[in-house]
Amino acid sequence: MRIVLLTGAGMSAESGIPTFRDALTGLWARFDPQRLATPEAFDDDPALVWGWYRWRAARARQARPHAGHLGIAALETLGHAVSVVTQNVDDLHERAGSSRVLHLHGRLLASRCAGCGARIDPDPIVAAPPPAGDGAREEPPACAHCDGGRFRPDVVWFGESLPGEAWNAAQEAIVACDLLLVVGTSGLVHPAAALPLHALAQGTPVLEINPERTALSTRADAAWPLPAAAGIERLLARLDASPEADPRTLIGPR
CATH class of the missing domain: 3.30.1600 (SIR2/SIRT2 'Small Domain')
Structure with a gap:
């Protein structure tokens, strides 16, 4: 997947x-x-x-990567093609073992x-x-x-453009993916906030993992009101139980 x-x-x-x-x-x-x-x-x-x-x-x-970062990296070891598009400027995804990380807001x-x-x-x-x-x-x-x-x-400071290479690669990844997970983001920062809307418009299943409700919560195919680590842990458990499941079945109803 x-x-x-x-x-x-x-x-x-x-x-x-x-x-x-x-x-x-x-x-x-x-x-x-x-x-x-x-x-x-x-x-x-x-x-x-x-x-x-x-x-x-x-x-x-x-800081150290937590179970959510490690769980995302584990998706690759399960054979999935994983791209991480992050608005964070730290290197916790890389230190956890994710091999394809796109930094939209640069690197601290x-x-x-x-x-x-x-x-x-x-x-x-x-x-x-x-x-x-x-x-x-x-x-x-x-x-x-x-x-x-x-x-x-x-x-990337206020008033500056996103790095073109990362932004273009993020858009390409969204177009090609079977499932988009939106984890721990308020959805208030643009243009990154538009990426889930592009996925929804093309019919790609979108799962939001966030303990707080956002503007995306009612639009996503499913919204799990969980912190990042707990949400990724749930996803891994479902993949383990049904590795061949359709993405929509995997994430469940809204």
Whole structure:
């Protein structure tokens, strides 16, 4: 079976990574996250923005994949063709063992020059030493490949376009899949929120796994009011019991 998973912040929250809009702590309690996630913010105060993302990257590296991440990776070992389309910027899907992960909003644990796009190894956003305590301002490294460039997080900021290659690959995966799972996402962030609607329009079964109801809940073929780990565990159990089941039968009625 060709399975696509669209995962959002609720997926990573079970590993202890706060959602983007969760309350900040320490130094960062004084700042609005959305004002730290724009190109203009980086231009105005690069040390503040770089320091905040270094702090976020350090926290993400401390997190561990949970049973839901591991369950998604296990779908591949069962012989299914699995694509993970994630709005999350951490690397928990990869660390769990998923081999095809498309990052729509970029990668928190990577950086690039804001001027020329150059990258260096080791990546400075995860360089030692990690930020102390709750983080602090840090001047971003200067780029050695261009004049005046500074390194920035390799994430999609407000007002920026999604990476074209990942977005095109996500759309292609949706078109080709037999089942779409929408896990831990509010469905409020566009254009990713449109992907389940494309699947429904072409007749592809859509299962939502989310403890909270969303705008998709009444439109999906089935909506399981479960956290990510519990929902994936249920899916694996059903696949184990009926490995040849039709996708609609597998996920059950709404």
